[in-house]
Amino acid sequence: xxxxxxxxxxxxxxxxxxxxxxxxxxxxxxxxxxxxxxxxxxxxxxxxxxxxxxxxxxxxxxxxxxxxxxxxxxxxxxxxxxxxxxxxxxxxxxxxxxxxxxxxxxxxxxxxxxxxxxxxxxxxxxxxxxxxxxxxxxxxxxxxxxxxxxxxxxxxxxxxxxxxxxxxxxxxxxxxxxxxxxxxxxxxxxxxxxxxxxxxxxxxxxxxxxxxxxxxxxxxxxxxxxxxxxxxxxxxxxxxxxxxxxxxxxxxxxxxxxxxxxxxxxxxxxxxxxxxxxxxxxxxxxxxxxxxxxxxxxxxxxxxxxxxxxxxxxxxxxxxxxxxxxxxxxxxxxxxxxxxxxxxxxxxxxxxxxxxxxxxxxxxxxxxxxxxxxxxxxxxxxxxxxxxxxx
Amino acid sequence: xxxxxxxxxxxxxxxxxxxxxxxxxxxxxxxxxxxxxxxxxxxxxxxxxxxxxxxxxxxxxxxxxxxxxxxxxxxxxxxxxxxxxxxxxxxxxxxxxxxxxxxxxxxxxxxxxxxxxxxxxxxxxxxxxxxxxxxxxxxxxxxxxxxxxxxxxxxxxxxxxxxxxxxxxxxxxxxxxxxxxxxxxxxxxxxxxxxxxxxxxxxxxxxxxxxxxxxxxxxxxxxxxxxxxxxxxxxxxxxxxxxxxxxxxxxxxxxxxxxxxxxxxxxxxxxxxxxxxxxxxxxxxxxxxxxxxxxxxxxxxxxxxxxxxxxxxxxxxxxxxxxxxxxxxxxxxxxxxxxxxxxxxxxxxxxxxxxxxxxxxxxxxxxxxxxxxxxxxxxxxxxxxxxxxxx
Numbered sequence: 151x152x153x154x155x156x157x158x159x160x161x162x163x164x165x166x167x168x169x170x171x172x173x174x175x176x177x178x179x180x181x182x183x184x185x186x187x188x189x190x191x192x193x194x195x196x197x198x199x200x201x202x203x204x205x206x207x208x209x210x211x212x213x214x215x216x217x218x219x220x221x222x223x224x225x226x227x228x229x230x231x232x233x234x235x236x237x238x239x240x241x242x243x244x245x246x247x248x249x250x251x252x253x254x255x256x257x258x259x260x261x262x263x264x265x266x267x268x269x270x271x272x273x274x275x276x277x278x279x280x281x282x283x284x285x286x287x288x289x290x291x292x293x294x295x296x297x298x299x300x301x302x303x304x305x306x307x308x309x310x311x312x313x314x315x316x317x318x319x320x321x322x323x324x325x326x327x328x329x330x331x332x333x334x335x336x337x338x339x340x341x342x343x344x345x346x347x348x349x350x351x352x353x354x355x356x357x358x359x360x361x362x363x364x365x366x367x368x369x370x371x372x373x374x375x376x377x378x379x380x381x382x383x384x385x386x387x388x389x390x391x392x393x394x395x396x397x398x399x400x401x402x403x404x405x406x407x408x409x410x411x412x413x414x415x416x417x418x419x420x421x422x423x424x425x426x427x428x429x430x431x432x433x434x435x436x437x438x439x440x441x442x443x444x445x446x447x448x449x450x451x452x453x454x455x456x457x458x459x460x461x462x463x464x465x466x467x468x469x470x471x472x473x474x475x476x477x478x479x480x481x482x483x484x485x486x487x488x489x490x491x492x493x494x495x496x497x498x499x500x501x502x503x504x505x506x507x508x509x510x511x512x513x514x515x516x517x518x519x520x521x522x523x524x525x526x527x528x529x530x531x532x533x534x535x536x537x538x539x540x541x
Numbered sequence: 542x543x544x545x546x547x548x549x550x551x552x553x554x555x556x557x558x559x560x561x562x563x564x565x566x567x568x569x570x571x572x573x574x575x576x577x578x579x580x581x582x583x584x585x586x587x588x589x590x591x592x593x594x595x596x597x598x599x600x601x602x603x604x605x606x607x608x609x610x611x612x613x614x615x616x617x618x619x620x621x622x623x624x625x626x627x628x629x630x631x632x633x634x635x636x637x638x639x640x641x642x643x644x645x646x647x648x649x650x651x652x653x654x655x656x657x658x659x660x661x662x663x664x665x666x667x668x669x670x671x672x673x674x675x676x677x678x679x680x681x682x683x684x685x686x687x688x689x690x691x692x693x694x695x696x697x698x699x700x701x702x703x704x705x706x707x708x709x710x711x712x713x714x715x716x717x718x719x720x721x722x723x724x725x726x727x728x729x730x731x732x733x734x735x736x737x738x739x740x741x742x743x744x745x746x747x748x749x750x751x752x753x754x755x756x757x758x759x760x761x762x763x764x765x766x767x768x769x770x771x772x773x774x775x776x777x778x779x780x781x782x783x784x785x786x787x788x789x790x791x792x793x794x795x796x797x798x799x800x801x802x803x804x805x806x807x808x809x810x811x812x813x814x815x816x817x818x819x820x821x822x823x824x825x826x827x828x829x830x831x832x833x834x835x836x837x838x839x840x841x842x843x844x845x846x847x848x849x850x851x852x853x854x855x856x857x858x859x860x861x862x863x864x865x866x867x868x869x870x871x872x873x874x875x876x877x878x879x880x881x882x883x884x885x886x887x888x889x890x891x892x893x894x895x896x897x898x899x900x901x902x903x904x905x906x907x908x909x910x911x912x913x914x915x916x917x918x919x920x921x922x923x924x925x926x927x928x929x930x931x932x
Contacts, residue, residue: 300779312932314870318907320779351775359776362768367787369823370765372846373816377757379849384742385750388691388711389853395786396758397853400846408839412830422824425764429820432760433813439803448799455763455791458770462780462788479705487892488882495879504878504897504908516709517895541703 178339179332181236181262182206185229187250189213189220191315192266192299193241196344197225198313203343208233234258237336240265244409248276255290262336263294268360269413270296270324270353295337296324296353298360299346314345321346324353361417368399368407369422375400428454473502473520476529479539480517490517490538497532499525516541569730570723572627572653573597576620578641580604580611582706583657583690584632587735588616589704594734599624625649628727631656635800639667646681653727654685659751660804661687661715661744686728687715687744689751690737705736712737715744752808759790759798760813766791819845864893864911867920870930871908881908881929888923890916907932 183206186193190211197207197220207226211217221228229235238254238261240247247267254263267273273296280286299321321341325334334350341348351359375397378386411418428451435447480486487506494501503520521529533540574597577584581602588598588611598617602608612619620626629645629652631638638658645654658664664687671677690712712732716725725741732739742750766788769777802809819842826838871877878897885892894911912920924931 300781314930314932317870317932320781322779349775349779355773355775359773359779362772363776363780363784366768367765367784368843370761371787371850372843373819373823374758374761375847375849376819376842376845377753377812377815377849378852379845381753381849381852382746382750384740384746385754386852386854388713388740388750389754390691390711392790393754393758394853395789396762397846397850398786399783400843400850402843402847404840404843404847407843408836411827411839412836415827415830419824419827421768422820422827424768426817426820426824428764428767429813429817432764433810433817436802436806436810436813439806445799445803448802449795451767452759452763452791452793452795452798454767454770455788456766456793456795458766458768458772459762459788459791461769461772461777462785463777479708485886487895488879488886491879491882495876501878504895506895539705541705541708 176204176343178203178205178343179335180205180339180343181260181336183208183233183235184237184239184340185210185233185235185254185258185261186220186226186239186241187211187254188241188243189216189225190241190243192301193239194220194223194225195301195312195315196239196241196266196340198223199316199344200340201226202313205343208235235261237261237340238263239340240267242267243406244269244273244413248273251277251294252280252286255286255293259290261293262333264297264337264340265294266297266299267413268298268300268364268410269357270298271357271416272413274324274326274353292328292330293333295326295329295333296356297337297341298322298324298356299341299344300364316341317345319346320349322349322351322356324351324356326353357414357417361414361421365411365414365418366421366425368402369411369418370425371397371400474523474526476519476521476526476533477541478517478519478533479541480515487515487517490533491519493533493536493538494519494529497529499529499532567595567734569594569596569734570726571596571730571734572651572727574599574624574626575628575630575731576601576624576626576645576649576652577611577617577630577632578602578645579632579634580607580616581632581634583692584630585611585614585616586692586703586706587630587632587657587731589614590707590735591731592617593704596734599626626652628652628731629654630731631658633658634797635660635664635804639664642668642685643671643677646677646684650681652684653724655688655728655731656685657688657690658804659689659691659755659801660748661689662748662807663804665715665717665744683719683721684724686717686720686724687747688728688732689713689715689747690732690735691755707732708736710737712739713747714739714741715747716741717744748805748808752805752812756802756805756809757812757816759793760802760809761816762788762791865914865917867910867912867917867924868932869908869910869924870932871906878906878908881924882910884924884927884929885910885920888920890920890923 184200185208186197187210189209197209201207201224208229209217209220209226210229217228235258238258240250240254240263242250244267247265251263251265254261265273277291277294281288281291299316299319301315301319323334323337338348432451435444438444478490480490499521501519502522505518506515530540575591576599577588578601580600588600592598592615599620600608600611600617601620608619626649629649631641631645633641635658638656642654642656645652656664668682668685672679672682690707690710692706692710714725714728729739823842826835829835869881871881890912892910893913896909897906921931
């Protein structure tokens with residue numbers, strides 16, 4: 151099957167995407183064309199975003215159909231023999247990322263090469279091993295920098311790709327001590343042009359961080375959801391938002407997570423041992439819950455959870471802030487939520503966070519509006535005056 | 542301090558509450574006055590809701606100030622010597638619920654007595670023990686029925702109370718085989734007048750159900766959040782909604798949960814053993830992640846989580862449904878969310894679920910709108926035509 155090749159001007163719909171990045175400087179140090187290796191959700195989204203920022207983008211993927219879709223939606227042009235990318239973004243599955251980086255460093259001896267896999271030490275180690283074995287020169291390895299955009303989407307494939315996928319998401323850069331500044335600048339410019347918030351740390355710091363804030367939550371959610379395999383339908387009918395929230399990410403892709411957990415096993419294991427020690431202690435305590443000391447022990451476990459939870463930063467990376475919650479009863483019709491939020495806007499109150507709580511059996515919902523505590527009473531009064539049921 | 546006694550007509554603001562229950566039949570078998578024992582959030586909310594439904598309500602609480610607040614906001618009148626409640630709702634902390642039920646059964650030999658504690662077997666056992674010890678007659682014990690309203694609020698105290706707290710929430714009734722139908726009917730009418738969805742099961746079935754769908758999620762969230770006590774601030778800055786969702790309920794009240802977990806230890810322990818076995822297996826596997834069989838083992842763990850998660854019912858107790866997600870980029874201003882949802886309503890599309898995703902460093906948010914899959918493309922087209930950034 152031959153994929154039609156469009157001219158660049160035909161494909162790039164910069165008008166529809168430029169607004170998202172209009173406050174971002176278009177100056178950059180990205181050597182063009184940029185090549186995206188791997189046209190899954192992330193690779194295709196990077197292609198779309200970079201083209202919207204005016205960068206020439208080339209694409210390659212082992213799956214001809216995935217590559218064709220990415221080309222068709224305007225993420226870039228297919229790589230051809232003789233093309234010489236100045237920047238290579240390896241967006242392959244974690245398992246093959248190391249090999250693709252080495253291949254790119256060897257094939258294009260001028261290109262800056264970055265990857266976007268969600269573990270960093272194992273990939274850096276793989277590249278060092280290639281240097282140690284004489285497969286790659288130490289100079290060539292200097293052109294590599296590991297990065298990790300944390301966009302948190304739970305979809306996959308090029309069709310779901312959007313140039314704005316990285317807007318306001320953290321993007322971690324993990325240069326080695328020896329990485330030249332110009333290589334760091336190129337990676338930084340890629341992240342910046344895509345609208346991401348840039349963080350810089352070592353590969354080891356990154357892997358320890360994601361073990362705690364991403365990999366451990368995935369494991370906890372999977373361990374918990376796994377217990378529901380044989381739960382009665384009757385019991386599941388009683389499920390509330392507590393269960394739904396704690397298990398949501400248990401729906402994640404198994405083959406991707408095998409690669410991530412295997413590659414970061416060293417950083418995850420100490421966390422699992424800590425969790426196991428707490429679990430053992432709790433099992434022990436609950437075997438004799440009314441013995442002296444038992445209740446203090448359970449209280450300590452919950453209290454330690456309180457303290458850990460309170461450390462998670464709030465919106466926009468600010469300090470964890472206890473917003474005040476205003477819950478409004480709404481009908482389950484298209485206009486009801488809008489009308490309620492219009493009333494909030496009319497009251498001049500900003501919505502800091504928004505959620506809905508559902509329950510079995512009724513066609514109503516609770517619209518949960520988080521506001522800064524000082525605005526709560528005014529909002530409750532305003533809504534009540536207008537006849538809203540505020541819980 | 543003397544609490545002023547209002548006449549009943551002065552206190553009950555039925556107009557503001559009746560609308561919430563206007564479709565509910567006002568016929569009932571509740572013997573009046575109803576007495577609420579314990580004026581915390583739940584007891585006071587029950588008082589408000591029953592009064593809105595036209596029931597005479599009396600209140601008592603060991604804390605004079607808590608009782609005074611509940612009286613002042615109109616949840617009922619203070620219990621006085623000589624009052625003869627026909628229905629008693631024990632809304633005390635789980636630890637003292639059994640003793641309060643026995644006291645009520647003895648003191649008011651005609652009254653139906655129900656409790657609302659979140660564990661049921663341990664309380665039934667306590668009452669049976671009182672019968673066995675001759676403290677309570679078997680006939681008196683027949684007037685008791687255990688219930689559990691699952692309102693899922695994370696606040697406490699009478700000030701937060703609202704009569705609509707139970708609207709559309711599950712309310713479980715746990716009659717014994719010997720419980721007379723008229724006692725079941727009274728409890729059922731209390732739940733129905735408050736707008737709840739009624740489920741009926743044995744105390745043992747209830748406790749096994751909440752062990753899985755409520756107590757285990759609490760433990761998993763606490764164990765996970767507990768790991769964050771020493772996490773670096775740098776790492777926490779990278780936290781996304783996955784971490785926030787999985788740890789949200791870790792903020793729950795420690796003293797309440799000590800009582801719940803201790804009282805339901807027998808049903809919780811098998812679940813904890815199952816979780817521990819999975820955790821041990823994972824630790825074992827990750828100690829040699831690239832050995833033969835290891836990756837299959839990790840994949841199975843994630844896959845089991847996938848399967849458990851998929852069994853959780855969706856909105857309104859319907860089958861778990863994969864709604865299509867439409868994500869819209871919105872400014873962080875009062876009117877932006879309203880305007881976006883107005884556009885959704887104008888497109889005639891119903892919002893099945895609603896959420897916001899935030900990220901560090903940017904004053905924008907992603908409004909996540911769940912719709913039935915067949916409406917997604919129309920909505921995306923409509924929003925895009927209007928100039929919204931749809932991710």
